[in-house]
Amino acid sequence: MYVPPRPSPEDDPHYAIRLGLTGALSVAAIPLMEPNMPTIMAALPAGLIAAQRKAFNPVLVIAAVVAVCILATLMAWVVNLLQPLPVIYAGAMWLVYFLGFGMILRTGAAPGMLLVIMAVLFSVVGMNGSAAVAMMRAEFFSASLVGLVVIPLAYALVPARTRQIHVAEPVPPGGDAVVGAAIRASVLMALTFWLYAVMPPSDIMLAIMAAMVLVFPTRQAVFFEAGQRMRATLYGSALAVAVVAVYPLSPKLPILLGLVFLAGLWVGTKVLYDPRPHMAYQNAYPAAMALIAGALSTQDLGQAVLSRVLLTLVGAFTAAYAVALLDSVTGWRERAGRGMQDGAAGDPAAPPEA
Secondary structure (H helix, E strand, O other): OOOOOOOOOOOOOOHHHHHHHHHHHHHHHHHHHOOOOHHHHHHHHHHHHHOOOEOOOHHHHHHHHHHHHHHHHHHHHHHHHHOOOHHHHHHHHHHHHHHHHHHHHHHOOOHHHHHHHHHHHHHHHHHHOHHHHHHHHHHHHHHHHHHHHHHHHHHHHOOOOOOOEOOOOOOOOOOOHHHHHHHHHHHHHHHHHHHHHHOOHHHOHHHHHHHHHHOOOOHHHHHHHHHHHHHHHHHHHHHHHHHHHHHHHOOOHHHHHHHHHHHHHHHHHHHHHOOOOHHHHHHHHHHHHHHHHHHOOOOOHHHHHHHHHHHHHHHHHHHHHHHHHHHHHHOHHHHOOOOOOOOHHHOOOOOOOO
16 A cells, blocks of 8 residues: 655754644644544544645545545445344445455555445444444544644645645555455454444454555565554654643643644654654554543543553554465465555565565
């Protein structure tokens, strides 16, 4: 799957300031919008702007927001329609997973990832009834609206130095994408069944982390991505603990916004200059935002951090081992062209696959 390159300090020296500003503005919108699930509103704009490179691309931002709203509407409709029919419901979710992973493995582009994530979220939340599905859909609409306002505002206040628009160049990994997508859809479906049976929707991060790991087509890239997800979770948890520990000393909204801004500034600086893989830091900020928003609403921070770390560890590495085993048995990757390379494996810090 395509992974955005590290932002260049020459092209965008104020990337870190803009990232922190976006986080602060998103948190400031929560008391105004009063969402039922503030974690989505806090994390979505931060995740979208963290992936931006070079100059502001309004088409990309609008397309991402529209895609989130459309997929939220479609998945809510599918879940409400099929949830009374368990076998058909499970089969339909597997098919959606298969289509999403197939898009990724055939093109190397990321839209399929959004399809998989939305399918996991809505399928599990749908087990709690149509009211929970309607609430989830409304939360994504509200968060998308906030992102549509906050991201252009952040770029207007802190523009990039370059005027060049970043153009993504995903490289398809090659091989038999049908077999690879079927393997990944089946592994994710097994984890989803576990969530259906024994886990509450609050622990849905297990399936989310597994889905993010499964998009990569090579064994080395899958395990590398699992490690980066674990690092991102640890960094995000540490940031959330620091913010929530300091905030009660002076529990005022400007203090909270300043702490969130400083957290984003630290993460953005690490993305720009730290020699280690930048995606762990980039993914850490939305994770921290979700934990902070949850801790300041209804969640217990200690329990949320522990759950997130353990679920990331279990979900990511269980999925990685299962996919590595099935890939080895089927050998679908051996049909890939020798010149093909996965996006994550292209990171300088990732060792080449043996």
